[in-house]
Amino acid sequence: xxxxxLDKWLWAARFFKTRALAKKAIEGGKVHYNxxxxxxxxxxxxxxxxxxxxGWDTWEVEVVALSEQRRGAPEARELYRETAESEARRTKEAxxxxxxxxxxxxxxxxxxxxxxxxxxxxxxGE
Numbered sequence: 001x002x003x004x005x006l007d008k009w010l011w012a013a014r015f016f017k018t019r020a021l022a023k024k025a026i027e028g029g030k031v032h033y034n035x036x037x038x039x040x041x042x043x044x045x046x047x048x049x050x051x052x053x054x055g056w057d058t059w060e061v062e063v064v065a066l067s068e069q070r071r072g073a074p075e076a077r078e079l080y081r082e083t084a085e086s087e088a089r090r091t092k093e094a095x096x097x098x099x100x101x102x103x104x105x106x107x108x109x110x111x112x113x114x115x116x117x118x119x120x121x122x123x124x125g126e
Contacts (some may be wrong), residue, residue, distance in 0.1 A: 003043030004066045006033060006050075012067045014076040015052045015059070025053065049083070057093065060086035 004012075007022040010031065016022040023040045025031050032051040033042055044050075048063045061080040070076070111119060 003045060004068050005040065006031070006038055006042040006044050007040045008068050009044040009063070009066065009079070010050075010052065012070045012076065013061075013079045014070070014073060015054065050080075056097065057090045058086070059090070 007019050007026060010016050010022040010026075011019045016025065022031075026038060026040045029037050030053050031038065033044075034048055034050075044063055044066060046063050046066065050061050050063065052059045052061065060083045062083060063079070064081050065079045067079055
């Protein structure tokens with residue numbers, strides 16, 4: 001196999017649920033191929049570096065194998081290898097998000113009528 005379209009490879013590697021979502025991300029400039037923006041029909045080559053956004057995280061992966069078919073997750077993980085910097089950055093960012101969520105205090109219950117009135121007064125500036 002000489003080359004696979006970028007949108008097909010991202011779909012086969014399970015970065016996106018559909019090819020349409022992969023195409024939309026590529027056209028929106030979110031996916032970078034070897035450090036630059038790419039077109040949907042770009043032929044993926046082994047050894048290329050691809051940066052892909054996934055929710056809060058951004059993956060930097062090196063293409064190890066090519067596939068046009070979407071297979072199970074264990075087989076899809078064999079198509080790429082994440083760079084060490086990307087993995088370290090993702091774990092660091094996940095830890096900081098976890099710390100921020102723990103520091104946030106959530107109310108134990110909803111405010112009662114008196115507390116709601118006090119909140120409204122405060123918001124109006126009284």
